[in-house]
Amino acid sequence: MTTKSDADETVDVLVAGSAGALAGAYTAAREGLSVAIVEATDQFGGTFAYSGGGGMWYPCNPVLVRAGSDDTIDEALRYYRSVVGDRTPAELQETYVRGGAALIEYLEQDDHFAFKILPWPDYYSSVPGARNDGMRHTVCKGVPDERLGRFQGQVRGPLDHERLGEPQPDFLTGGRAVVGRFLWAMADNPAVTAYLNTSLVELTVEDGRVTGGVVESQGERRTIRARRGVLLAAGGFEQNAEMRAEYGVPGTASGTMGAPGNTGLAHKAAIAAGASTDLMDQAWWSPGLIHPDGRAAFALCFTGGIFVDKAGHRFVNESAAYDRLGRQILSAMRDGTVGTPYWMVYDSRAGEQPPVMATNVSFSPTSEYESAGLWVQADTLEELAVKIGVPEANLVETVCRFNVLAQRGDDEDFGRGRESFDRAFTGGASPLVPIDTPPFRAAAFGTSDLGTKGGLRTDVDARVLDAEDRPIPGLYAAGNTMAAVSGETYPGGGNPIGASLLFSHLAALHMARS
């Protein structure tokens, strides 16, 4: 299937990236096309491989239906439209909300895939159509690495391996399982070639059609011609400090959770070929717990504690979903009321660690945070205020007020606990936990992101559009290389991975038809 021509290699489909991109590669191969996958780094999986859950937001998919879910696509659409609004095209939103179920059905026809439910509530619990029982969220079942054949030992992550040097587990779970299952499904297919340490750096264009890509490996460039098209699902540009600055993405490359190869080369190649972009200043946001290496990491599921600003006042609902919370923190940073770091104030009722259920990067020993000045403790709130540099009287007043609200069980100030999502990680109990058990403690936080989400504008077949809304023949995009269908929101866990897989799959189906 793979032939040599004036190019160094000719295939039907060239795919850049190896996370959501794998759904495109797999689909193309299953539809009888030859595929070349290029991955910039020395491992497959990108940011998918960092996700402990690897969740996919696919309402009404067969796994959920079999479990008896009474959800409907109309309700899911109502929710998605209400959250995202008109920021992205309605037809793109509808394609995503409807498409996940069909994708799971397609994959379940192949024994390499197996899914299960991981209940995870929608992130805007009070919006019409929200599903608060978590029944829109599905994950892949785990898979042993040894099943991956020629791809064995080549899946990135997890985070504790890369950041803390923990051993790499040889049973793939979460996002690694998604990646692993796609690689397993393609391992014996001779029509699929895959190159690590190989970046797509340019697109070749003939008579207005994208005909392939120039790829670079160890300083050498070669051309891969793609008869049907090129799929760019190469993540965001969160690791590229210059691009972050150029497009006004807050935060830093060191605080991102995006995979190391996500430097925006695919975005640049597409822009040079005439692609138009949107949402370029956007990312999937979260508060970031600062670890002893100085890097803030995506932290979620807070079961207590309060965030305080420079004045020692609360400023947000600390239990809101991480992207909503991250956006409010960034807004307060822009106003100048919140600095870096800002502090989570908590007490000793549950020990030394801040009340964070999911750190993504595991806690290091307490002494390491203390010696880096990231965690402090004091017998009184006044002393704690001095240590974190906020006015003493204000911190005392803030904590007293919070304790009164906690006793009443209603956060009149920021509504914490009023939405169902706020109680998802406390088993339904109020997240208003009094701060009254000395020694009092504070942990330093910054901002983090899960990757940028601005990119190439596409139609419902994932075809990349030019500035006049015309598809550029032969060019497709998905995942964080595509302008996100969710616009400036994060409607629910499983949106980034779900949309990346789905639009990659749709791109490949379109190429197979064309």
Ligand SMILES: Cc1cc2nc3c(=O)[nH]c(=O)nc-3n(C[C@H](O)[C@H](O)[C@H](O)COP(=O)(O)OP(=O)(O)OC[C@H]3O[C@@H](n4cnc5c(N)ncnc54)[C@H](O)[C@@H]3O)c2cc1C
């Ligand atoms: C801890 C954590 C947990 C998360 N959990 C979830 C979850 O449960 N559900 C969910 O939906 N989302 C989750 N996310 C977000 C999600 O993982 C990312 O948004 C998603 O991985 C983006 O997918 P992608 O396919 O766009 O790219 P990525 O997963 O970022 O992969 C892009 C790949 O492309 C490669 N690449 C880049 N440039 C080039 C190039 N020019 N040529 C060739 N290759 C290139 C990169 O090296 C990388 O391997 C989580 C994120 C984190 C950090």
